Amino acid sequence: MNKALAAQTETSPFDVESIRKDFPILQREVNGRPLIYLDNGATAQKPKSVIDAIDRYYRDQNSNIHRGVHHLSQLATQAYEDARETVRRFINAGHDYEVLFTRGTTDSINLVAASWGRRFLEPGDEVVISTMEHHSNIVPWQMICDERRAILKVIPIHESGELDMVAFQSLLGDRTRMVAIAHVSNSLGTINPVEDVIRMSHEHGALVLLDGAQCVPHMRVDVKALDVDFYAFSGHKIFGPTGVGILYGKEDLLNNMPPYQGGGDMIKKVTFEKTTYNTLPHKFEAGTPNIVGGIGLAAAIDYVSQFEPRALADHEQDLLDYATEKLQQIPGLKIIGTAEHKASVISFIIEGQHPFDVGTLLDQQGIAVRTGHHCTQPLMDYYHIPGTVRASFAMYNTRADVDILVAALKRALEMLS
Numbered sequence: 001m002n003k004a005l006a007a008q009t010e011t012s013p014f015d016v017e018s019i020r021k022d023f024p025i026l027q028r029e030v031n032g033r034p035l036i037y038l039d040n041g042a043t044a045q046k047p048k049s050v051i052d053a054i055d056r057y058y059r060d061q062n063s064n065i066h067r068g069v070h071h072l073s074q075l076a077t078q079a080y081e082d083a084r085e086t087v088r089r090f091i092n093a094g095h096d097y098e099v100l101f102t103r104g105t106t107d108s109i110n111l112v113a114a115s116w117g118r119r120f121l122e123p124g125d126e127v128v129i130s131t132m133e134h135h136s137n138i139v140p141w142q143m144i145c146d147e148r149r150a151i152l153k154v155i156p157i158h159e160s161g162e163l164d165m166v167a168f169q170s171l172l173g174d175r176t177r178m179v180a181i182a183h184v185s186n187s188l189g190t191i192n193p194v195e196d197v198i199r200m201s202h203e204h205g206a207l208v209l210l211d212g213a214q215c216v217p218h219m220r221v222d223v224k225a226l227d228v229d230f231y232a233f234s235g236h237k238i239f240g241p242t243g244v245g246i247l248y249g250k251e252d253l254l255n256n257m258p259p260y261q262g263g264g265d266m267i268k269k270v271t272f273e274k275t276t277y278n279t280l281p282h283k284f285e286a287g288t289p290n291i292v293g294g295i296g297l298a299a300a301i302d303y304v305s306q307f308e309p310r311a312l313a314d315h316e317q318d319l320l321d322y323a324t325e326k327l328q329q330i331p332g333l334k335i336i337g338t339a340e341h342k343a344s345v346i347s348f349i350i351e352g353q354h355p356f357d358v359g360t361l362l363d364q365q366g367i368a369v370r371t372g373h374h375c376t377q378p379l380m381d382y383y384h385i386p387g388t389v390r391a392s393f394a395m396y397n398t399r400a401d402v403d404i405l406v407a408a409l410k411r412a413l414e415m416l417s
């Protein structure tokens with residue numbers, strides 16, 4: 001077993017102060033104040049081990065992969081394919097060739113919509129998404145439904161930000177081919193009951209794609225136990241680099257799908273008359289991939305995997321509970337998304353205040369939050385709001401960060417009144 005794989009089998013004690021030291025950016029100041037980074041839903045910060053893996057690759061291993069006979073090419077190919085194996089173990093996929101490297105969640109969903117959709121969607125077929133989807137899990141389905149004259153249906157939600165499962169049941173029918181929903185909502189934090197969604201969809205013969213962008217940074221996912229058909233996530237939200245992501249797909253489904261893009265690596269043989277395609281996973285990985293991205297993502301997974309998932313979940317649950325309690329004490333503040341099962345994401349609005357103004361005043365105090373519609377405009381329309389302020393926590397955040405956020409919010413509101 002190589003060092004990276006071995007790292008996944010050992011656990012380290014969960015000590016937030018020592019974790020913070022692993023993330024160099026957390027030592028910097030913003031606007032003269034220590035950085036309080038609460039925009040992890042947009043992108044997470046990178047531990048030194050990821051930064052070092054990227055640096056090491058470019059200093060020591062850089063080469064193009066798969067077709068080179070020379071030493072460096074073999075080294076880079078090995079590192080890239082080891083990274084695929086690291087991801088496979090992380091999500092418990094059955095085979096490494098069911099793990100495709102993509103540019104990110106958006107790219108993964110577009111791959112399925114374009115490739116599977118073009119081959120299998122017939123006019124009148126139905127694709128089901130939900131009200132709380134990120135645009136990345138709306139627009140690719142709209143595009144392919146338009147092209148194939150299929151019908152896009154939307155699961156309504158309750159005011160709490162939970163899926164209306166009764167309505168979902170009634171949306172499922174003979175023509176449902178695909179159900180594509182977020183595992184965890186980026187705007188609300190809702191953890192969706194994906195086991196039920198998968199079971200109910202499969203009972204109707206529909207496939208399920210889960211958008212795991214906001215899930216994998218917070219909890220372990222087992223694609224085999226879930227029996228999910230496709231699972232998508234991004235490297236940068238799980239402490240890895242940008243520009244790399246994963247699409248997991250079941251072998252038989254991927255084998256029956258046409259290539260997404262044409263070019264190097266996805267071919268077996270090319271003549272002007274006919275091209276035959278490579279086997280999985282290469283069939284879906286045209287062109288030189290983000291080699292260092294894959295290697296950096298594996299380093300990020302190794303980093304996360306050193307901690308007991310339970311310890312990580314408990315820490316984030318504590319932050320969520322503490323922040324919810326403290327924020328609720330601010331007059332006029334309303335939390336958007338009050339589902340029973342939530343990841344450590346809190347969206348809120350403050351009566352009479354625009355989220356941008358609040359976000360700007362927090363930034364002046366060194367606090368990074370996200371403001372706006374969070375790429376979920378239909379969800380904002382559902383709540384009749386232009387956007388929210390969103391604080392999204394990661395393993396390196398602390399109760400002290402929450403205290404500073406709350407104090408800064410109070411100061412911001414004084415300035416705005």
Ligand code: PLP
Pocket residue numbers: 041042103104105106107134136137182184185186211213214234
């Ligand atoms: N899906 C969800 C739930 C997200 O939160 C995001 C990003 O914020 C995406 C999809 C898109 O991810 P990416 O921009 O990394 O492709």
